[in-house]
Amino acid sequence: MRVLVIGHATANQLSDSILNVLGAATNLNTKVDVLIIGKADITEIASLACIAKIIHLSDVSVEQMQSAFLAKSLAQIIKSYTHVLTAADSAGKDLLPRIAGILELSQISEVIGIISPNMFKRPMYAGNVVAEVESFEDIKLLTIRTTSFAKYTETGAGASIEEKSGLVEINPTTSFISQDIIHSDTIDLAHAKIVVTGGRSLGSKENFDDLIHTLALKLGAAVGASRAAVEAGYAPNDCQVGQTGKVVAPTLYLAIGISGAVQHIAGMKDSKTVVAINLDPNAQIFEYSDYGLVADLFEVVPQLVAALS
CATH class of the missing domain: 3.40.50.1220 (TPP-binding domain)
Structure with a gap:
């Protein structure tokens, strides 16, 4: 079993939600690899005990951090893993369905519990029902509801770091126009x-x-x-x-x-x-x-x- 956690960096800052996703990944009882998209200081996360390796795409700019530019290349990386987890935020909800389409796999969204490597909990009907979903896919693609898992903070031996570049593929039908920060004077x-x-x-x-x-x-x-x-x-x-x-x-x-x-x-x-x-x-x-x-x-x-x- 090989597990990959995907995180995104914005304004040179790694999203804090990756710690919750790592907390979810620990339920699979194995060390994980982490794929970080975007330039960020990864010193702190590299010291976490549950991480074996970090794959860092530090050359991806804000303009290039669109799923349309990255999904095809990331799908090739994901092929070597059995489980792929990312936060169920706007970035994760955009990226993982594209990868699922490329690899012709199903995706399990808004996971709130991991029972076993093949069995997961997710809410349905506006949260009034919690379904237990069993997956027989060779690669399980999961978006994680981060509020359902505690942040992972245990430190250990430093993870190895692999810098990757050149994975952005220009998509002529998609272009980056601008990015606006909403309520920049209040908390995210x-x-x-x-x-x-x-x-x-x-x-x-x-x-x-x-x-x-x-x-x-x-x-x-x-x-x-x-x-x-x-x-x-x-x-x-x-x-x-x-x-x-x-x-x-x-x-x-x-x-x-x-x-x-x-x-x-x-x-x-x-x-x-x-x-x-x-x-x-x-x-x-x-x-x-x-x-x-x-x-x-x-x-x-x-x-x-x-x-x-």
């Missing part, structure tokens, strides 16, 4: 310990920015949004929390003006402490909250901001 949603999320009840983008964004800044938190708020144009897609957005599990989750649709609950129900503010006492979000406040958010949130100032 995927790694935040506190998340402040707003719903459609905010009424406008101006209210969303004035209340949700300001409160997040005061708390050192990430900004989240319900699908309804995103569709109304209050917040960008990158902020969406839920079944079709990002899955988060922060220490503290503030749900402000959110009704609690099942699709939204699927994205935040693993949060350690949930605080909800809603004017409707029958809002479903209160069923999943540790603390609930039936009140007008337009009165309460400014008071919170003032108290934190």
Whole structure:
């Protein structure tokens, strides 16, 4: 059994989610190889005990870090492994399906548990059902829901490092235009310990920015949004929390003006402490909250901001 974990680097920084993926990989009871895409300092991760070898694609620039440019070359590397794991984030959800298509393999998405080398747990029906999926593929391609696994931090003997280059293949039908950082002054949603999320009840983008964004800044938190708020144009897609957005599990989750649709609950129900503010006492979000406040958010949130100032 040979296991490969894939990680991505952005702005010369390796995504912290790779530690959660390594935590998942330890359930396979073998040392793993790690493939890192993009330039980054890999000194710290090279010291982890579970890693045998690091394959580093340090020559891949931000403009080249598109799955359309890398999938074919990476598929050839993956052929020598029995299990391939990557985070179920935007990069992993883009890359692994392309590789699955090239190799004519199935993919198992959003894995939340590894029972055996062939048996995996994944949520279905907005998280209301947990399915046990058995795979008989020669290569298991898995995207990992990082909130379901603890970060791997055990250090040991240093891993060997193999630098690879020249794997980018220009795709004439795809080009890199630009990259915009959403809410650069707040914490990244995927790694935040506190998340402040707003719903459609905010009424406008101006209210969303004035209340949700300001409160997040005061708390050192990430900004989240319900699908309804995103569709109304209050917040960008990158902020969406839920079944079709990002899955988060922060220490503290503030749900402000959110009704609690099942699709939204699927994205935040693993949060350690949930605080909800809603004017409707029958809002479903209160069923999943540790603390609930039936009140007008337009009165309460400014008071919170003032108290934190």
